[in-house]
Amino acid sequence: MDNYSFTPDTQMQSYPYTDDPKLDILRHEAQLVIQDVRDFSLPDDLVISVVNSASDFFGQPHPYIINADGTWEMANDTSTFNDDIIGFSRQQMMEMGIYGQDALSLVMTHECCHRALQNIGNIDPWEHELACDYFAGVRAAMQHIDSSNFENVLINTQGGEHHPVGSLRVDFVEHGKQMAQELIGDGIQPTFENCLELFNKHLSEECQTIQLHREAVIDMQSHIQKTDSDQLSFTGKYSGSEINKLKSDVETLEYELNYKNSDVGHHQRCVDLVDTPNGHKNGEYDYEVKQLNKAISDCDYTASRLKDAQERLNNAL
Ligand SMILES: [Zn+2]
Structure with a gap:
């Protein structure tokens, strides 16, 4: 973490003044x-x-x-x-x-x-x-x-x-x-x-304040989940804020999936790079394949959570 310095920034230019x-x-x-x-x-x-x-x-x-x-x-x-x-x-x-x-x-x-x-x-x-x-x-x-x-x-x-x-x-x-x-x-x-x-x-x-906020967030999330399941089993209807929550779950997971897909691409490129006689010999290839498989299974897990979230949202709409 050494060798960081903050360097000055540049600002946008404006028009020079004329005589008129x-x-x-x-x-x-x-x-x-x-x-x-x-x-x-x-x-x-x-x-x-x-x-x-x-x-x-x-x-x-x-x-x-x-x-x-x-x-x-x-x-x-x-x-x-x-x-x-x-x-x-x-x-x-x-x-x-x-x-x-x-x-x-x-x-x-x-x-x-x-x-x-x-x-x-x-x-x-x-x-x-x-x-x-x-x-x-x-x-x-x-x-x-x-x-x-x-x-x-x-x-x-x-x-x-x-x-x-x-x-x-x-x-x-x-x-x-x-x-x-x-x-x-x-x-x-x-x-x-x-x-x-x-x-x-x-x-x-601030650690105590942070902890209190964290507990409040966990509380709120579990409350929403509880309300979701109550609503589903009794009326099948959701309030606007619950639907927004489900939509935001889908968006978050779409974002996560996008990220994890790029990660798979990255590991695929790493595997390709060490797919050489030397890479096979020194174990780099096996290592990168393992990393790739892990990235793929992470990605599959996110994809299945996204599918669930989409289903919950579809059920709610
Ligand atoms: Zn951030």
């Missing part, structure tokens, strides 16, 4: 309209530039970016940053209300922080997410990125097995901002290491 004030006003208005369309539609060049600048922030090589059903990060081989993939779903971002360069930059800072943490094994999923939110806050403070839209979107996200509740996440974004500001105020350059240390400190201070 009326023309300047017109050009300014035109620019606002163009900016608004750009902020709303999140064009490819913007996506690529924010992913790359988020990677630069962590001192990482630029990743592959693909259009996907969700926005996510895939580490592949966790000992290197060179094969990382960022999946981007414009539709998901627009539906969540991510608007403009600042909010998208913080989303991608979150995703690139997953890259930065890829070689730390066995982090609790909630803590992993909170670290990524925290570092989005650190960057927001260091590079004067407006975090209001990002936080407004986060606060409305529901907690689950893998993601903490929105209020906790915003709390960690704010804490990241505060820590970076304090370091800078004390004349200390924020680095990945000193910020991570302050994150771990905050995590241990």
Whole structure:
């Protein structure tokens, strides 16, 4: 985890002024309209530039970016940053209300922080997410990125097995901002290491709060499951929020399946690479085949859970 430094970011250029004030006003208005369309539609060049600048922030090589059903990060081989993939779903971002360069930059800072943490094994999923939110806050403070839209979107996200509740996440974004500001105020350059240390400190201070949120989420999930089965056995009817929950289960599993399918592809390529006389001799081939089979069975398991979730949803509609 050494050798990280935070590097400065680039900003969008605006039109240079002319000698004619009326023309300047017109050009300014035109620019606002163009900016608004750009902020709303999140064009490819913007996506690529924010992913790359988020990677630069962590001192990482630029990743592959693909259009996907969700926005996510895939580490592949966790000992290197060179094969990382960022999946981007414009539709998901627009539906969540991510608007403009600042909010998208913080989303991608979150995703690139997953890259930065890829070689730390066995982090609790909630803590992993909170670290990524925290570092989005650190960057927001260091590079004067407006975090209001990002936080407004986060606060409305529901907690689950893998993601903490929105209020906790915003709390960690704010804490990241505060820590970076304090370091800078004390004349200390924020680095990945000193910020991570302050994150771990905050995590241990907040462990009880986090635990309470976790229990509340588990409670809510078991309540929904119970209500689902009650509703099924007695009336066969579901409320709107229960149907939304079933839909979101399907979406989450579709996303997971997409991810696991890519994982199978990755392991297939690994097997092909060592399918050589030497690879067979030194055992690499057998090892990679085992990894591939594991990825396939993971993928099959997700596919069967998705099928179940789709059936539950179909029954409810
Ligand atoms: Zn995440």
